[in-house]
Amino acid sequence: MRWALVGPGAVGGLYSGLLAAAGEEVHALYRSDAAAVRAGGVHLRSPLHDGPVPVVVHDSVATIPPVDAVLVATKTTANAELAPVLGPLVGDDTIVVVLQNGLGVEAEVAAAAGGRGRVVGGLCFVCANRTGPGRTAHLDYGDLTLAAHTADGAPGGRTTAVEAVAAAFAPTGIAVHVDDDLVAARWRKLVWNIAFNGLSVVLDAATDALLADPSVRSLVVELMGEVAAGAAVVGRPVPSGFAEQMLSMTEVMVPYATSMKLDHDAGRPLEVGAIYDAPVAAAAATGCAMPRTAAVAAQLHFLDRRTRATP
Amino acid sequence: MRWALVGPGAVGGLYSGLLAAAGEEVHALYRSDAAAVRAGGVHLRSPLHDGPVPVVVHDSVATIPPVDAVLVATKTTANAELAPVLGPLVGDDTIVVVLQNGLGVEAEVAAAAGGRGRVVGGLCFVCANRTGPGRTAHLDYGDLTLAAHTADGAPGGRTTAVEAVAAAFAPTGIAVHVDDDLVAARWRKLVWNIAFNGLSVVLDAATDALLADPSVRSLVVELMGEVAAGAAVVGRPVPSGFAEQMLSMTEVMVPYATSMKLDHDAGRPLEVGAIYDAPVAAAAATGCAMPRTAAVAAQLHFLDRRTRATP
Numbered sequence: 240m241r242w243a244l245v246g247p248g249a250v251g252g253l254y255s256g257l258l259a260a261a262g263e264e265v266h267a268l269y270r271s272d273a274a275a276v277r278a279g280g281v282h283l284r285s286p287l288h289d290g291p292v293p294v295v296v297h298d299s300v301a302t303i304p305p306v307d308a309v310l311v312a313t314k315t316t317a318n319a320e321l322a323p324v325l326g327p328l329v330g331d332d333t334i335v336v337v338l339q340n341g342l343g344v345e346a347e348v349a350a351a352a353g354g355r356g357r358v359v360g361g362l363c364f365v366c367a368n369r370t371g372p373g374r375t376a377h378l379d380y381g382d383l384t385l386a387a388h389t390a391d392g393a394p395g396g397r398t399t400a401v402e403a404v405a406a407a408f409a410p411t412g413i414a415v416h417v418d419d420d421l422v423a424a425r426w427r428k429l430v431w432n433i434a435f436n437g438l439s440v441v442l443d444a445a446t447d448a449l450l451a452d453p454s455v456r457s458l459v460v461e462l463m464g465e466v467a468a469g470a471a472v473v474g475r476p477v478p479s480g481f482a483e484q485m486l487s488m489t490e491v492m493v494p495y496a497t498s499m500k501l502d503h504d505a506g507r508p509l510e511v512g513a514i515y516d517a518p519v520a521a522a523a524a525t526g527c528a529m530p531r532t533a534a535v536a537a538q539l540h541f542l543d544r545r546t547r548a549t550p
Numbered sequence: 551m552r553w554a555l556v557g558p559g560a561v562g563g564l565y566s567g568l569l570a571a572a573g574e575e576v577h578a579l580y581r582s583d584a585a586a587v588r589a590g591g592v593h594l595r596s597p598l599h600d601g602p603v604p605v606v607v608h609d610s611v612a613t614i615p616p617v618d619a620v621l622v623a624t625k626t627t628a629n630a631e632l633a634p635v636l637g638p639l640v641g642d643d644t645i646v647v648v649l650q651n652g653l654g655v656e657a658e659v660a661a662a663a664g665g666r667g668r669v670v671g672g673l674c675f676v677c678a679n680r681t682g683p684g685r686t687a688h689l690d691y692g693d694l695t696l697a698a699h700t701a702d703g704a705p706g707g708r709t710t711a712v713e714a715v716a717a718a719f720a721p722t723g724i725a726v727h728v729d730d731d732l733v734a735a736r737w738r739k740l741v742w743n744i745a746f747n748g749l750s751v752v753l754d755a756a757t758d759a760l761l762a763d764p765s766v767r768s769l770v771v772e773l774m775g776e777v778a779a780g781a782a783v784v785g786r787p788v789p790s791g792f793a794e795q796m797l798s799m800t801e802v803m804v805p806y807a808t809s810m811k812l813d814h815d816a817g818r819p820l821e822v823g824a825i826y827d828a829p830v831a832a833a834a835a836t837g838c839a840m841p842r843t844a845a846v847a848a849q850l851h852f853l854d855r856r857t858r859a860t861p
Contacts, residue, residue, distance in 0.1 A: 441752060442852050454851035461841070530772070530841040540765035541753050 240307040240405055243328050244294070245321070247276075250280045250338050251312025254374030254383070256283040257411035259292040261281050266303045267296045268324065269373075273298035281465070284370070285377030287412035296373075308334035308404065309356075311348050314502075315339050315513035319333040321351035329356040336361045337388070340432055341513025342379065342425050342521060345388035357400035359387035360421040362428050366495060378424035379493065382414045384428075394420035426470035427477050431485045432514050434462040436499035437535035439544060440509065450486075458531065460486065464528040469522035493541035499539075509543040511536055533543035551619040551718055553711060554639050555579065555605070556632070558587075560678040561649050562623025565694065567594040568722035570603040577606045577614045579635065580684075584609035587684035592723040595681070596688030598723035607684075611635050619645035619715065620667075622659050625813075626650050626824035634660035640667040645711045647672045648699070651743055651809070652824020653736050653832060656699035659762030668711035669699035673739050690804070693725045695739075697732035705731035737781035740787050742796045743825050745773040747810035748846035751820065751853060758805035761797075769842065772798065776840040780833030810850075820854040822847055 244255040244267040246402065251267075259265040269276050273296055281294040297303050300323075309328050313321065318339075324482055327353040329335055337348045338361040348501055352353075362384040367377045384408045387395030396419050408415045418424040438449055438459065449455050463482035470477050489495075515536035519529045555566040555578040564576075570576040571594065580587050584607055598759050608614050612628040620639050624632065629650075640646055640663040648659045649672040660669045677690040696715055698706030707730050708711075719726045729735040749760055749770065760766050774793035774833075800806075810820055827846035830840045 259786075438849075443847060444852070444856075448856075449852075452852045452855060454848035458845055458848040461845075475716075531845040533843050534769055534772075534842040537769040538753060539767035541755070541760075541763045544763060545755075 240264070240403070241304065242266065243303050243306045243309045245309060245311050245324050245328070246313035246338075247272075247373070248312060248314075249369045249375055250365065251310060251365050252281070252369060252373070253283065253285065253365065253367045253377050253381070254312070254361075254363070254408075255294065255310055256281060256292040256375060256412070257285070257287055257405060257413060259294045260288040261407075261410040263407055264295075264304065265293075266297055268297050268300055268303065269295065270371040271300065279373055281373040283375055283377065285375075287377065287381070300327050302366045305330075305409070306333065308336060308407075309403055310338055310361075312334050312338040314508060315341050315344050315510045316508040317417055318344065318347040318351060319349060325352040325356075329353070331355050332357065334359060334404060336385075336404055339513065340428070340510055342422075342429065342517040344513050345421065349388060349390075355403060357398065359398075359400050359404055360386045360388055360425065361404075362386075362424055364428075368501070382416065383408060384416045384418055384424050386418040386424050388421055392422050394423070401544070420475065422473070423470070423475040426466065426473070426475045426518070427481065429470075429514065429518055430463050430477075430482055431489070432475060433466050433518070433532055434459045434485070435489065436497045436514060437539050439497040439500040440503045441535065441538050443500075445494040445496050445500075446489050446492060449489055450546050462531050463533070465532050466518065469518055469527055469529055472525045472527040473521055503542065503546070509546070511539045511543060515539065551575070551714070552579065554614050554617040554620045556620060556622050556635055556639075556730060557624030557649075558583075558627075559623060560680045561674050561676065561687055562621060563592070563680060563684070563718075564594065564596065564676065564678045564688050565623070565672075565719075565724070566605065566621055567592060567603040567648060567686060568596070568598055568724060569718060570605045571599040572718075572721040574718055575606075576604075577608055577617065579608050579611055579614065581609065583683040590684055592684040592815070593599060594686055594688065596686075598688065598692070610747070612638065613636050616641075617644065618708070619647060619718075621647050621649055621672075623649040625819060626652050626658070626821045627819040628654050629655065629658040630777070631657060633664070636663040636667075640664070642666050643668065645670060645715060647696075647715055650676055650824065651739070651821055653733075653740065653828040654826050656732065660699060660701075668709065670698055670709075670715055671697045671736065672715075673697075673735055675739075679812070693727065695727045695729055695734050695735050697729040699732055703733050705734070729740065731786065733784070734786040736780070737777065737784070737786045737829070737847050738792065740781075740825065741774050741777045741788060741793055741827055742800070744777050744829070744843055744846075745770045745796070746800070747808045747825060748850050750808040750811040751814045752846065752849050756805040756807050756811075757800050757803060761801055773842050776843050777829065780829055780838055780840055782836040783836045784832055814853065814857070817857055819858070820848045820850050824853060826850065
């Protein structure tokens with residue numbers, strides 16, 4: 240298959256690089272970095288592939304040939320600006336894989352693609368960093384959950400688009416899971432993201448420090464409970480014991496600065512809308528309040544605005 | 551009257567200094583500062599009195615003569631350590647004025663005084679700083695609300711102890727209000743303290759910055775709503791429109807770093823127990839949750855523990 244990558248950060252660099260290393264044809268759209276990446280090449284440092292990968296570098300969407308699939312790995316905060324990029328890339332049959340965090344992001348990307356394309360949600364459970372132009376370090380994990388987006392949010396089942404993406408990733412070494420129900424998968428992922436992303440930013444702490452404090456550990460459990468309650472009222476209950484599993488998993492993880500903390504430390508916009516506001520609004524629409532989640536979201540908006548107001 | 555001051559920080563320095571300036575006999579217990587204060591004297595810079603005040607400096611409770619009243623203006627975090635100080639000072643008729651923030655502090659001080667003394671709550675609406683050993687700057691406000699403590703929390707009415715304290719403060723220029731119901735007065739004061747103290751620490755911001763942000767402004771309103779709901783379930787509803795008044799008052803205030811933020815910036819312990827945990831527990835005991843308040847409290851405990859763990 241021929242792929243385009245939009246958003247060559249840590250996540251996009253990793254998954255597109257592994258596809259290229261496995262023999263897929265990958266065209267990546269770089270911006271200001273394009274010249275540096277052309278000169279230095281695209282490199283991956285991963286347990287699954289260590290070295291250069293044959294990615295074709297573009298500095299404009301105009302030079303990318305017709306593709307079978309597009310990986311969208313931009314930050315969700317830029318979803319409103321994707322239309323000029325996705326317009327030329329996405330036809331009716333083009334697969335669009337949304338490698339983003341949060342709730343409702345596939346609908347935003349589908350809208351930016353003008354309603355064309357077969358949109359697939361891609362949920363990445365991964366620890367990866369961009370270490371330089373065209374350079375990605377894959378530190379840990381990597382599982383990819385795929386599920387079809389549907390306009391009304393109903394479970395999409397195993398579509399041919401999902402199967403094609405799963406088949407392409409099969410030789411990369413990445414563990415791929417196909418889920419019938421994208422919205423349920425998104426809510427499950429929020430259990431961890433809502434509990435840890437925001438507090439890691441507000442309290443400037445990694446996951447181990449958050450869990451070592453008895454008060455914050457309780458707050459983490461309560462935040463997970465609010466997400467589980469929200470998921471239940473929208474008809475996508477998380478499996479029983481799931482929050483406890485996430486907690487145990489995090490306790491044995493190496494201390495981990497969340498993606499939102501990495502964004503904050505680097506002065507990048509925070510994905511508060513997709514990760515916090517969207518689920519709070521979805522739960523509120525059915526009469527379920529998520530007060531602790533909303534409180535953390537308000538704090539994140541404050542910090543995000545202050546960062547952007549600081550020259 | 552003859553007074554002792556325990557806790558010569560900003561609040562204690564101000565109110566005891568104004569009493570001394572008005573002709574009351576004041577004995578202040580200093581610790582490591584005693585020699586410096588004896589040498590330099592006790593000074594007040596206030597619109598109500600600007601200059602030295604005739605306070606007698608002690609470095610041990612043993613040298614303080616029998617007094618009619620004790621002003622307790624220590625941080626609430628040290629209430630458990632007050633017994634050795636209050637034991638020798640407080641007899642059955644001694645008035646004990648608790649110039650502290652939070653809920654339930656009079657009961658803690660009464661316990662430290664061995665159940666002796668006539669305990670009066672003193673709620674200070676004041677902006678003051680300790681500017682050096684024995685030196686206090688009174689920046690703004692200063693109103694003092696007095697109310698009698700009772701063992702069962704029932705409204706104590708206008709006791710002779712409350713009247714005596716009010717009479718002593720009358721010539722100082724401080725506006726004194728007597729309230730029949732200490733617990734109701736404490737809950738009213740929490741409306742402001744819970745809304746602003748914690749967020750000013752967690753977000754490292756003054757009141758003007760907090761209110762300028764639409765997300766945090768909403769959170770402030772919601773926190774005030776939780777306090778009002780807590781006050782209502784314990785049978786001490788705040789007057790209708792009170793939270794709105796607090797908000798309007800804060801909007802026209804000069805930008806104000808809260809007392810908790812001053813404590814945090816100076817590495818001092820945070821009064822999370824008295825200002826946050828006690829009201830949350832009191833409301834929870836009647837089945838009323840204060841989830842946003844509890845979330846901020848958890849964050850404050852984390853930051854407080856980290857400060858104390860940092861050498």
